[in-house]
Amino acid sequence: MREIAIGTIKLENPFLLAPLAGVTDSSFRRICRQMGAAMVYSEMVSGKGLFYKDKNTDRLLQTYEDEEPVAYQLFGSEPDILAYAARELADRPNVLLDINMGCPVPKIVKNGEGSALLKDPDLVYRLVQATVAEAKKPVTVKIRIGFDENSINGVEVARAAEAAGAAAVAVHGRTREQYYTGKADWSMIAQIKQAVSVPVIGNGDVFSGEEAIRMLNQTGCDMVMIARGAQGNPWIFREALALWEGQEKPEPPSTAERLAVIDQHCAYVMAEKGEYVGVREMRKHISWYLKGIKGSAHLRAEINQKKTFEEINQLLKQLG
Structure with a gap:
């Protein structure tokens, strides 16, 4: 079995809890780790919030030993702000920094953050490069396959991130305009996996252990990031892990x-x-x-x- 790693971070298995605003606080992350998630992600942390010493931002950074390894997810659109954030977080217990380039929420996109970054691969490069230069730990990105159906540029964005030093790319198989409707395009995750040499993390429409295994097999991705499929069902990690290890599928929780x-x-x-x-x-x-x-x-x-x-x-x- 090949090693599962992001940069210098070695993981127990390929199943990760996605960052979800208002959901993946430390309490839920601890539950998912107990169920077998190999790594968990914080809610989105604002680079500007760190810069301006916002108290709510500091609350999002709370972690406990029993949820490690934890990744912090940052959002922002200014290289110097994300570089500042990387310096500020250098000595925290998180194992990596992830830059959000996929959030579809209007107020985030209107600020030029989240999914809006997909429109500007050059800015993606500069954001990653600035963050990598100041981080003491791996930097990754989470993207979508494009902003809308007329601009499916996930391969270009992933390559820009890799060229700037990203240690991995997580790909949600939808466009920004789709939000969470329609079906995730796993074939685009496969294309991005073929286009870059860093690990690719697949995301989108994984609501069971079987679907997690299917995503690994169909796309060739290195890891699977589970988002809405874990809401109310942290047992999805136990299920995926058992199937991945060749065991029987566990009984649903009583x-x-x-x-x-x-x-x-x-x-x-x-x-x-x-x-x-x-x-x-x-x-x-x-x-x-x-x-x-x-x-x-x-x-x-x-x-x-x-x-x-x-x-x-x-x-x-x-x-x-």
Whole structure:
């Protein structure tokens, strides 16, 4: 079995938790690591937020030993700002820096960040080059296959990033204009894999362990980054890992196991963010965890009205 690595970072397996704004905080990352994710990514961290000492930005950088290895994902469009961020983060425990070039959210794109960078491969080169020059750890990028169907330039962007020193390229197989609709084009991930010599991480439409293995086989990518497929289903990593190791597919988690993970997740969030914030952030996670459990539909609606973990626990006991 070939070594799985990004630059100097060696990984246990090829399955990674994608960066997701509002989702992949340290609490969820810790759960996914326990389930077998080889590496986890922070929510998007603003280069300007670091530059201007924003307190919320600092909160996004919180990590715990049991979630390592952790990658920080940065976003920005100014080489000097990202270079500053690389210097600021040099001594943090994260193992690499990833530059977001795929976020489709309008406010990010209007600022010339995220997916907007796909329009300017020269700027991609300069951003990566500036970050690599100041980073003490590998720098990677996360891209989409193009901005829209008339500008599918993922190969060009990936080559620009590699030429500037990127240690790996993660590719979401959609354009910016697709957001998360339609189908991810895995054939473009395969083309990008053929076009560069650094590791390529495939991303898009992986909602089961079988699909993770299929992406590896169909595209030839080195690793698979799982995003929405992990929401409410961190067991996807356990499933993918078992299949990758040639074992039987594990049984789906029982209701009792789901409730135990919800309890652990709530405990992490409560300890880190307190009850007021924690409850409001956990509502969506609990709704995802309960999806598909018989009799849970009305509970999900009720949980969205609750303001304490004790009230939520009382409701969840109806399932136990």
